[in-house]
Amino acid sequence: xxxxxxxxxxxxxxxxxxxxxxxxxxxxxxxxxxxxxxxxxxxxxxxxxxxxxxxxxxxxxxxxxxxxxxxxxxxxxxxxxxxxxxxxxxxxxxxxxxxxxxxxxxxxxxxxxxxxxxxxxxxxxxxxxxxxxxxxxxxxxxxxxxxxxxxxxxxxxxxxxxxxxxxxxxxxxxxxxxxxxxxxxxxxxxxxxxxxxxxxxxxxxxxxxxxxxxxxxxxxxxxxxxxxxxxxxxxxxxxxxxxxxxxxxxxxxxxxxxxxxxxxxxxxxxxxxxxxxxxxxxxxxxxxxxxxxxxxxxxxxxxxxxxxxxxxxxxxxxxxxxxxxxxxxxxxxxxxxxxxx
Amino acid sequence: xxxxxxxxxxxxxxxxxxxxxxxxxxxxxxxxxxxxxxxxxxxxxxxxxxxxxxxxxxxxxxxxxxxxxxxxxxxxxxxxxxxxxxxxxxxxxxxxxxxxxxxxxxxxxxxxxxxxxxxxxxxxxxxxxxxxxxxxxxxxxxxxxxxxxxxxxxxxxxxxxxxxxxxxxxxxxxxxxxxxxxxxxxxxxxx
Numbered sequence: 001x002x003x004x005x006x007x008x009x010x011x012x013x014x015x016x017x018x019x020x021x022x023x024x025x026x027x028x029x030x031x032x033x034x035x036x037x038x039x040x041x042x043x044x045x046x047x048x049x050x051x052x053x054x055x056x057x058x059x060x061x062x063x064x065x066x067x068x069x070x071x072x073x074x075x076x077x078x079x080x081x082x083x084x085x086x087x088x089x090x091x092x093x094x095x096x097x098x099x100x101x102x103x104x105x106x107x108x109x110x111x112x113x114x115x116x117x118x119x120x121x122x123x124x125x126x127x128x129x130x131x132x133x134x135x136x137x138x139x140x141x142x143x144x145x146x147x148x149x150x151x152x153x154x155x156x157x158x159x160x161x162x163x164x165x166x167x168x169x170x171x172x173x174x175x176x177x178x179x180x181x182x183x184x185x186x187x188x189x190x191x192x193x194x195x196x197x198x199x200x201x202x203x204x205x206x207x208x209x210x211x212x213x214x215x216x217x218x219x220x221x222x223x224x225x226x227x228x229x230x231x232x233x234x235x236x237x238x239x240x241x242x243x244x245x246x247x248x249x250x251x252x253x254x255x256x257x258x259x260x261x262x263x264x265x266x267x268x269x270x271x272x273x274x275x276x277x278x279x280x281x282x283x284x285x286x287x288x289x290x291x292x293x294x295x296x297x298x299x300x301x302x303x304x305x306x307x308x309x310x311x312x313x314x315x316x317x318x319x320x321x322x323x324x325x326x327x328x329x330x331x332x333x334x335x336x337x338x339x340x341x
Numbered sequence: 342x343x344x345x346x347x348x349x350x351x352x353x354x355x356x357x358x359x360x361x362x363x364x365x366x367x368x369x370x371x372x373x374x375x376x377x378x379x380x381x382x383x384x385x386x387x388x389x390x391x392x393x394x395x396x397x398x399x400x401x402x403x404x405x406x407x408x409x410x411x412x413x414x415x416x417x418x419x420x421x422x423x424x425x426x427x428x429x430x431x432x433x434x435x436x437x438x439x440x441x442x443x444x445x446x447x448x449x450x451x452x453x454x455x456x457x458x459x460x461x462x463x464x465x466x467x468x469x470x471x472x473x474x475x476x477x478x479x480x481x482x483x484x485x486x487x488x489x490x491x492x493x494x495x496x497x498x499x500x501x502x503x504x505x506x507x508x509x510x511x512x513x514x515x516x517x518x519x520x521x522x523x524x525x526x527x528x529x530x531x532x
Contacts (some may be wrong), residue, residue: 110442
């Protein structure tokens with residue numbers, strides 16, 4: 001595995017006026033391996049957009065080193081940076097297409113900048129438009145396209161010069177769920193077929209779950225959690241990561257929801273589902289002859305693996321044994337008992 | 342009516358003078374204004390060639406020159422019109438162009454100005470009309486053209502007809518300019 005992006009102790013501050021400045025990226029160190037899809041997730045203002053702009057030299061680090069495809073972004077000349085940018089594509093939330101140019105001319109622009117001949121450009125543009133599935137829109141102007149089509153043009157433009165890295169800055173945040181799914185499919189295909197490393201900036205956890213094998217959680221300019229996507233979300237270290245997971249999986253019932261459930265009889269058992277899947281939980285129940293049903297919670301799919309919290313209503317004689325066996329594998333909470341005590 | 346036999350050639354010559362005055366001043370100050378306006382836009386804080394010193398100096402010079410009339414004045418007004426239209430261009434397109442490795446000067450002339458073309462054309466149309474008006478004023482103080490014609494052959498010789506014909510011709514020139522400008526701008530906007 002070779003690292004295509006390496007950040008060491010990177011800080012980026014902006015002067016807001018004469019006296020004050022804000023730190024958008026605060027002492028960030030990270031490595032991105034070639035061929036991976038990395039998600040950078042955080043709420044707005046977490047420094048994600050600044051971070052991604054450090055990767056193609058649109059922003060310069062205040063301190064620390066940013067190394068991308070062997071280029072030290074901090075002390076590269078303008079010419080070196082331009083050369084780097086041809087090897088690092090970028091797509092945007094608002095697509096940022098040139099409204100004065102046709103779809104074909106938008107995609108041809110990076111090739112023109114890179115000095116391609118007209119005939120070569122035309123051939124490459126046709127290939128790219130077919131690849132992203134809008135071969136019939138070449139002569140249209142961007143204004144006439146739907147959001148999904150615009151992002152396809154943006155993607156074609158971004159990969160025109162055959163970059164090694166693609167930066168996606170909230171690339172699906174302006175799209176509806178159906179279109180988002182299509183764009184994610186396209187990004188996956190770009191990663192698999194063309195071997196392009198992708199860095200995805202997003203505030204939507206579902207994007208990370210569906211697309212990214214690595215995740216970086218950012219809060220207040222700092223990296224608070226990072227690593228293998230499943231591991232990060234199955235065993236969150238930071239409060240923010242826990243909140244992201246809870247937003248999708250509901251977590252353990254409390255308040256009125258718990259009161260209503262507790263009134264239904266039996267005992268309530270909230271089991272964290274991770275590598276220890278819901279099937280594994282059911283097997284334990286079956287072995288002990290426990291009557292059970294799911295009454296609350298949710299499970300999300302992270303790259304084909306389960307993650308979430310399920311609350312069961314159980315009727316068991318030896319509840320303690322069952323709980324002990326489950327606890328050997330995963331976290332278990334008895335929310336109703338906790339309220340009673 | 343036979344006095345129009347002698348007036349018509351003079352009128353035609355006056356139209357020529359007006360068109361010449363407008364064309365030359367618009368051409369010179371239009372190009373100079375475009376360059377200065379682009380300079381103002383590009384050197385603004387946060388823009389392509391961010392440079393506080395150049396921006397502050399250009400800004401000050403423009404404000405100092407603004408009271409001086411005609412060609413120089415025109416340049417300065419056009420510079421402001423150009424600057425304003427360029428500033429309105431979505432910074433995202435500038436970022437997208439830079440992100441594919443374009444030179445800053447290439448971004449300015451290849452992306453920013455084309456993106457602002459429709460409002461620029463409307464701005465230039467507005468300036469064209471202002472210049473036609475100004476040229477009529479120039480005629481009054483001896484600059485030739487339609488303004489001069491209206492004063493000498495209309496007002497001073499009590500020839501109402503000559504005055505109104507001149508006004509009508511100016512209105513036609515203005516209308517034609519506006520129509521062409523609007524048509525061009527809308528063609529670009531409708532893409």
